Amino acid sequence: MTAADGTPVRVGMFGLLGSGNLGNDGSLEAVLGYLRDRHPEAAVDALCGGPEAVTARYGIPATRLHWYRGEYRTASRAGAVVGKGLGKFVDVFRTASWVRKHDVVIVPGMGVLEATLPLRPWGFPYALFLLCAAGRLSGTRVALVGVGAAPIGNRATRTLVRWSARMAAYRSYRDAPSRDAMRAMGVDTARDEVYPDIAFSLPAPPAGTPSEAPGLVCVGVMAFHGSDDDRARAEEIHRRYLDGTTRFVRALVEEGRPVRLVTGDDVDAPVVEAILDAVDSPLVTVAEAASLADVMKEMAAADTVVATRYHNLICALRAGTPTLALSYAAKSDALMALMGLDTYSHPAREVDTDRLLEQFRALEKNAADARRTLTERNQDAVRRLDHQFAALTAVLYPATDDADALREAP
Template sequence: MSAPDGPPRVAFFGLLGSGNIGNQGSLDAMLAYVRDRHPEAVISCICSGPAELERQYRIPAVPITWYQQHGPGRSRVTTIVRKSFGKFADAVRMRFVVRQYDMIIVPGMGVFETTLDLRPWGWPYALFLMALWARLSGVRTAFVNVGANVPSERSMRWLFAATARLATYRSFRDEYSRNALRVMGVDTAHDDVGPDLAFALPEPRRSVQSSAESSVAARRTVGLGVMTYRGSSADRARADEIYTTYTAKIVEFARWLVDEGYRIRLVTGDPSDTEVVEAVYADLRQTRPNLVEVRLVHEPADTLEELMDQLTQVDVVVASRYHNVVAALKLAKPTVSISYGVKSDLLMEQMQLAEFRQPIQGLDVDRLIDQFRALESRAVSVAPVLRDRTAEFAAALDKQYDVLSEVLFGSGRGHRAADGNSATADRQGE
């Protein structure tokens, strides 16, 4: 615990530093909030990629798990033993990790979601241990504008609900997420709902076009956001089939765009997405060899800011990853969402673009082409609506930060989670 007059020690907790730029964008937003409003705070991270995070942000970071810290064994057997031992070691180790801080913030992200493949004793277990030891140690915890859904596995539901109940403060990025925790038995009546944290990020720097780009500036450019999608936890038996089908349809759509004279800027959100990028390039090199180098471009982005900077150079966006969609909408780009979760559908509804979405499983390329054409024809009228909505989102986040400051940095008498208020009360008595 810090001395009464010492600076508050803040840790950000999450799957950070592993290359997912959506998660990094949520961290960027919360870092900016803490540094702007509480510059005296001493900041650290508990994350999945501490070395990379320290390199990017120049702030100290520690791994979430014992296994991350010590690494695999020299054989498959010793690796399994280390992973198994690590689960028991984490139950003790996490206590000493969280006691170093006065508050722990989980910045956005789909921390209570199972839209992608997830196992109970991985991330959900680590999240629960953090929340448990934080409560027992009197450390305040805030889950800020996180995503959630109701898992099919009973163990996952229990871990998510137990974790949420231990929080000092909870807020969700949409009503669906708040309701998911309510269905799991958590009293969310006093919890906030706010926009995705990425809407608090500043506008990106406008890139200076290279001479090569200037020569094709008159050609309309489509931002095609791809992901290595293999389904959710319920789809493990069909994961390869799902990936192959999705990738084939993305390749087919990319080929149509090139044939129609468009230029494509491929965008991603995670290092694994390069698999689909390579599939698009491979197909066009074979089927459109004279066009691939002049009509297709891909520049890896390490941050959400870099991704948004790239998207300033496109006219229309068609994207799968949630934060590709968020980034495009924040820039008022007409966007079609290939949705792998309810979160994307809800966001498109909020942006009055509900008719321009499709589920990722069951993606219909002919329908996608029709949606693309219809959206492109309405681009001029769509952009002002998107700008108004993003301005509203930014203002809502600014007000929400007032509440968060009161709960975490102030007297603690402000808004707090109904099931997690004893942690705040304990801190007030110290």
């Protein structure tokens, strides 16, 4: 299909993409897969955090999200403070100029309406606000597709997020708590739908992927310091999480179990190093993963997964591997409930190694049931995402008869 004037529809992708977070990039990959499969004529580019990486990996033109290159570094010198301030002003015009070149801009997945990790209002929330405001003023449709949301304590961040959501032409969420959070913030969600995370549309590894180490346990680790509201206790929370996770890995090793450490963001590397230093054993290895597909392969080769990062959980669940969540937010609990494994969730803020080991052993005892449940839930997730992509087609081509396709989708 093409636009009403016969030209290819111009689609922009927006977010912290190509910046080292595999979950964000996996969401981009899922939407690009949909576009290339169903709408190969669409002209696609991106405004993102790591344009060089996005262009190299996905083959689409990309522009840097922020004019000031040190946007996400702490500004301790006068020059950096001035640079950041000037960047906020310049980005108004850069964002507006980029947005009006498109028919629709898609924000693919990601937790763009939440602050479950430390977040400054004048960083990404401000960038998202500029995007949605530019879309409203220029007539470009902004679609928040399968995004995550959560209650936000900081007033400035909450205000920017609320107005961004209100100005978007289309919203869908990756779980019901996200929609509830936006409703509580004063956004009219009556027409907003909930679908599984769009990363579930990515291909799953072949069933029965062999493990190079029998009994392998994948442990997904994270540089976890609590939420944006936990800044005063961030180091204490991190220390408790790291100590509890390290003790868990050590207990597995003492039982002779091989452990593979898996990350999902470049910032997780220090956690891996700390665990390796504390548990000096050849049974502990580190996965080299450059994409969600790589992470899924690691998870598929394991007997069991214990993971913290949200998209590490998705990879394990999509691979059909019995999974225990070290949950740090409501989104993790909602995901585990969606996939029928809500019994196997443990708080990341209060890791109790003895209790965690009990849950782990219960999961392994019931592994066959868990695998059957995951097979059924994955099939349902893929089916529901077909409906999500039909809805997205109606956003891309509002003048065409895609309403029928949307009604007919399962």
